[in-house]
Amino acid sequence: MDASEEPLPPVVYTMENKPIVTCAGEQNLFTSIYPTLSQQLPREPMEWRRSYGRAPKMIHLESNFVQFKEELLPKEGNKALLTFPFLHIYWTECCDTEVYKATVKDDLTKWQNVLKAHSSVDWLIVVVENDAKKKNKTNILPRTSIVDKIRNDFCNKQSDRCVVLSDPLKDSARTQESWNAFLTKLRTLLLMSFTKNLGKFEDDMRTLREKRTEPGWSFCDYFMVQEELAFVFEMLQQFEDALVQYDELDALFSQYVVNFGAGDGANWLTFFCQPVKSWNGLVLRKPIDMEKRELIQRREATLLDLRSYLFSRQCTLLLFLQRPWEVAQRALELLHSCVQELRLLEVSVPLGALDCWVFLSCLEVLQRIEGCCDRAQIDSNIAHTVGLWSYATEKLKSLGYLCGLVSENGPNSEDLNRTVDLLAGLGAERPETANTAQSPYKKLKEALSSVEAFEKHYLDLSHTTIEMYTSIGRIRSARFIGKDLAEFYMRKRSPQKAESYLQGALKNYLAEGWALPVTHTRKQLAECQKHLGQVENYLQTSSLLASDHHLSQEERTYFCQEILSFAGWPADSPGTKVVLPMHSFAQLQDLHFDPPNAVVHVGGTLSLEMTVYSQMPVPVHVDQIAVNVHFSIEKNSYRKTAEWLTKHKTPNGIIHFPTEGSPLPASQKSLPALELSEMFERSPSDNSLNTTGIICRNVHMLLRRQESASSLEAPVGVALEDGAHVLRCSSVTLEPGANRVAFRTQAKEPGTYTLRQLCASVGPVWFVLPHIYPIIQYDVYSQEPQLHVEPLADSLLAGIPQKVKFTVTTGHYTVKNGDSLQLSNVEAMLVLCQGENRAVIYSNSREESYTSVFRIQSSDKVTSIGLPATPAYHVIEFELEVLSLPLAPASSGESDTLGTPEIPRRQKDRQKREPCMVTTDHKVSIDCPWSIYSTVIALTFNVPFRTTHSLLSAGTRKYVQVCVQNLSELDFQLAKSNLVDTRGSADLQLTPLNVPSPQHIHSKQSVFFIWELKWMQEPPPALHCQFSVGFSPASEERLSISLKPYIYEFQVESFFTLYNVKAEVLPPAGAEYCRTGSLCSLEVSITRLTDLLEVDKDEALTGSDEYFCTKLMYEVVDNSSNWAVCGKSCGVISMPVSAQATHRVHMEVMPLFAGYLPLPDVRLFKYLPHHSAHSSQLDADSWIENDSLSVDKHPDDQLDCSSVRSRGSVHSATSGEHKGLPMPRLQALPTGQVFNSSIGTQVLVIPSQDDHVLEVSVT
């Protein structure tokens, strides 16, 4: 009757157990239905609602249908769940009441009674109906009656306990429907049974758990009960729930162990405290390790057995749940906690047994996981498994050390005994792994069998672990394993293999600044390098260790002695050097120059004192400390000047070096502070700012790669520079701590010396600081003797004594007594020498100074300045007074009345507003004792005054006005002003109208002087005047020398008045005043005042011997628009050249405004004929014709102007030009020749009554 087992799914291992359902009644019927039933039942999931608030689950039900037997029913107190029948089904096909009554009912009753006897309420009666049978027997009752009967008889109030299955073997809709109803019913009832029975079981289980404090309670018993529940869940494929059961057991046990540790021991726990006798590791290949389960059941399991079994079950369930990585994680926890628990429970464990157990377990877990995952999955989950690998490696290592497999000589007898004991504890290999070549058991056994095998396995494991760590980026962990490996290699006397691991680890620790690991690894590395015979590296590492403060004084001294003893050996071959970096040996702290500016002249002495902080624990005698100096000839000669160098150095000459070797990692300390400075870029043409910004001066330090920065350990090829220039200090003993080392050098060649390297040599060992940073330089300069002459003030003023500073830079020349400067005298410039002269002499560095007296001798041509004796590289400074004789600007012969002095070219626009001073340059040639060539020095003096002159007239009386303007910043006193005619004509008199007393002229102010011109006879056509005025600075009381007066020469021409112009405006006839808008008459009379004079002789003059005539043009112009000139405003008149000849012109003007109006201007021009060969007559005519004017030779006719013409219009001569005809020319009469007697006259104009209707037509 038992149904055959379904084939197992290939991957997931399924429990062979299924919930049991018993079948009673007609067995043949059931057999026929069974295949469909067992196929259909698990097809659809059913929701399982759970008690205790657990989440409902969809569950696929399967069942194991067995024939009903009374023995299957559990007896009272039997807690087994696996064998518990969850449902009892009675199958019947009966459709005949008779048959029912005869047999079926009895059978049913019997079945029911058995069930009742076992208080089982989970039953179901299935009535199968068959149409075929029905048709055969037509006399049967309606089918319901049988079902009804059954329901009546058995299903007391539980009508759902009886179901009908119609035609189960047919393929019809009705059949399908009936099947569905039946299956649903069956599933529901099964679940109900589960809920009820499991709930009851759980209650019982809890009750049992609550009794755990009672004496006699056994964990093992409880374990079996709860595991039963787990089994059932597993059977129902509820692996999650099953796992929970095991986890609860796990937690309960752990808690007991913890409580035991706290002194709260449970009796039953003592079972687990038996000494460990077997350590054969976890077994995960079987779903249930029945062997261990039985041990637990028999209460004979040890702690390791229990843990192993528990974990194997958890592992199985986790693998069902597809969570292999959790297995790995839990395994690691389990192994750790087992070790802890054994310790806590004070279980006696043979030495190494746990290591074996852990090693085997690790490998077992790993192999189990590998067995159910593919390669890619494993590779992507290394992070989960690598812990186990690492743990296994660690354990194998400790086993190796324990069993003497790592020592050089192999295991001794004691080690061998221990190995045998350990192997004995492993027992025999389990059958399930016996055929596996790589089983953990075989591996361990082999590894412990021989030194070589151990090495192979250990290296295998280590390398795998390192590789795994590296692949997931756990570099630090990989390094740590690598260090173990290095230790192993050192034990095996193969330091060459160890070195790379140590170096790698060291690099990592250094990069991250872990001081203690660095020290420890270095110590290992030192040993390794010593074995390898890497002298240089060993010495370097030793020096680092000797300076390491994390080591004890003894250790440091030891490493220091290692270096010193090496240095003490006679060198194999002379000249071999071991170059080591300096920083571990000693550090440069500061450096002090003397002189502080680090600038010395050739031949000078420079001393340099540096503080070297020795890191060594003991005093070290150093043969020599040398500073390599790089010499470069400075291209920029300006830099060499002492002044510049003095300015551009640190004031105190002390340079501090940044402390290095701080414990912070390389990445931290190698970042120096930003050295920023501002940057301006100016346009080369006009010095305006183009760009500005900040630049970082130490970019190269900041941007270099970090790796290279941290390569302190790398055997850097410290290049030893061979410089010709070396500062040396021999035989120095460096005490621990700060030492002062002094160097002295005599400056030889001029240039810049840069300190490059610092070397300290101890025998063949050289400690080298490859680069001294910050850059330290000192400069040696050589200087040519030089003479500078410069004014003391901003500018020199001519005419008064001015101070000039002489600076003699002696340079390499030594000034002897008797050396002198020979100044060739310039006429216009005097060197004033009076009293005693003092020169200040100081050294180039300006440190010392003293004064010395010197003499000046003057002769006609040469002024000799005797220099005081001065050593080389000193500066002599003295001042001299010079006087430049004032020179008036050469006044031009023209009657340039403004007399503007020429403005020097270099003056820019902005200076134009202010008149600038006239300058005079004096070139002085000086012969210096150190040179055969003369030095020419140009001194520029400014003339402090500007002078202008003007001619003033009053009728025929003439005045000359001179204006002196002080342009300088100084105030002056003017005295003894004088104006003379240089021609000295006797009949000319210049009468001063000035105050005779001295006058102050303040800065930027002017003083005016006036002379009246008087003459007896005919005045000269031109007057040559010389103005002179004495001046002295107003501030100074007295001057040692008399100063020359200031002279200004000028010329006045044509100053005699020839014509008098008189204009008059008359109101219209009958009117008293002029009115706006009404025409007034303008009367102009031009009067010749003299007879023919020299000045008249020009082109305009015409006429015979007796009668001369000149042509003049007049023009009436009113520039202020007060007047409208009606008719012609201009005209040409012929003027007889004779005294009192008068010409009158009448014209009409109209005032445009009311008030006192100035008269319109009347201008006179000379009317010159053109230069052509034609007669002036023709020209005049043609011009007149062109102008369409009727011009008569009679001047009177000219005035007939009939029409009102544009006022103020210029004569229309321009129109003639278009015809290309020769034109007459106009020449203004010099101002002195015309006197306008009516200038300044005003006429009262009263407004017209109705000026609002004023109309002026202007054509």
Next chain:
Amino acid sequence: MAVCVAVIAKENYPLYIRSTPMENELKFHYMVHTSLDVVDEKISAMGKALVDQRELYLGLLYPTEDYKVYGYVTNSKVKFVMVVDSSNTALRDNEIRSMFRKLHNSYTDVMCNPFYNPGDRIQSRAFDNMVTSMMIQVC
């Protein structure tokens, strides 16, 4: 209580590391240094999570046979690592968390000191005392 407490800078160099007993100092240095691997891993895994939801406590970094190493990372990526004896089963996650919080508070105090240069080793006595209070007293 803790057997080793370490404060590690963002750049992974130790700002403060103290362990007890002293003879195992080197071992703890190695242990803390190695644990940084896991810290880095956890931080980079966490980097994807939203910043405000980030949990500073990193939990158990890795257990060894004898010790448990716990980690904590501040928002400025300063790491706190605490090593606890495995046999000390009384210490639960919550206690570890509160210890870290205490450590963080004390570290914040150190940072608030205007004379403390961020990135320098921590030499504050107050911090030291607090760490001492968290460590096993060596008898």
